[in-house]
Amino acid sequence: MSFIPSASTLVSRIASLVAFRICPVCGRPSGFRDAPDALCAWCMARLYPNGHPAVAVPLPGERGRILAESPFLHAGSARDLVLGLKYRGRRGLGRIAAGLMAEAGSGAAVAGCILVPMPLCPSRIGERGYNQASEIAFPLARLLGAGISDCLSRVDRPPQAGLQAVERRENVRGTFRRGREPVPEGAPLVLVDDVVTTGSTLEEAARFLTGAGGDVAGALTLTYRPEFRVDIID
Numbered sequence: 001m002s003f004i005p006s007a008s009t010l011v012s013r014i015a016s017l018v019a020f021r022i023c024p025v026c027g028r029p030s031g032f033r034d035a036p037d038a039l040c041a042w043c044m045a046r047l048y049p050n051g052h053p054a055v056a057v058p059l060p061g062e063r064g065r066i067l068a069e070s071p072f073l074h075a076g077s078a079r080d081l082v083l084g085l086k087y088r089g090r091r092g093l094g095r096i097a098a099g100l101m102a103e104a105g106s107g108a109a110v111a112g113c114i115l116v117p118m119p120l121c122p123s124r125i126g127e128r129g130y131n132q133a134s135e136i137a138f139p140l141a142r143l144l145g146a147g148i149s150d151c152l153s154r155v156d157r158p159p160q161a162g163l164q165a166v167e168r169r170e171n172v173r174g175t176f177r178r179g180r181e182p183v184p185e186g187a188p189l190v191l192v193d194d195v196v197t198t199g200s201t202l203e204e205a206a207r208f209l210t211g212a213g214g215d216v217a218g219a220l221t222l223t224y225r226p227e228f229r230v231d232i233i234d
């Protein structure tokens with residue numbers, strides 16, 4: 001074991017001494033302590049607003065479809081944030097994602113709505129120890145003044161990453177189950193996840209909730225990852 005601190009540890013120690021704080025996404029010293037969740041200027045410059053239309057998710061019943069709103073493209077610092085939250089155990093990034101989503105605003109998160117975090121497969125929860133969608137949804141509910149419900153769970157299936165649209169739809173069919181709580185009735189439900197690609201997982205979840213008596217009104221994700229092409233690859 002080495003007792004020599006790593007470069008990043010040294011940077012964070014020096015930053016704490018001079019009352020600077022560390023950017024929650026990239027770890028560089030930036031800004032002052034009065035805005036602990038703010039991204040540094042470099043990460044702010046690498047937040048690419050999602051100029052694409054919201055992903056339309058078909059839904060049975062009166063609504064006919066819902067929109068998955070994502071304020072940022074899955075690129076730059078928003079992608080770094082998702083990867084850190086998902087694969088590097090950085091749970092605190094959920095709160096940062098929630099702050100960015102709340103700031104961006106949403107047509108779906110109306111007063112009295114209830115957020116429903118998209119569940120993970122049990123095997124993935126076992127590996128990761130937490131569900132990144134819940135890490136986003138809880139602080140987001142507080143920021144939006146919305147409710148939250150753990151009414152959805154799912155069974156194990158292979159990951160969606162790397163699959164084409166048709167395979168994705170096939171892979172998630174029948175994967176959702178009721179969660180620890182009953183599906184809320186009489187309030188608009190808004191699904192929350194970190195990233196949306198084709199919307200097939202959201203569609204399957206929305207169909208399940210609708211079939212169980214829920215009124216799914218929309219979906220919110222931090223990023224949108226186009227299926228075939230990402231224009232910005234930094």
Ligand SMILES: [Zn+2]
Nearest residue numbers: 023026040043
């Ligand atoms: Zn940064």
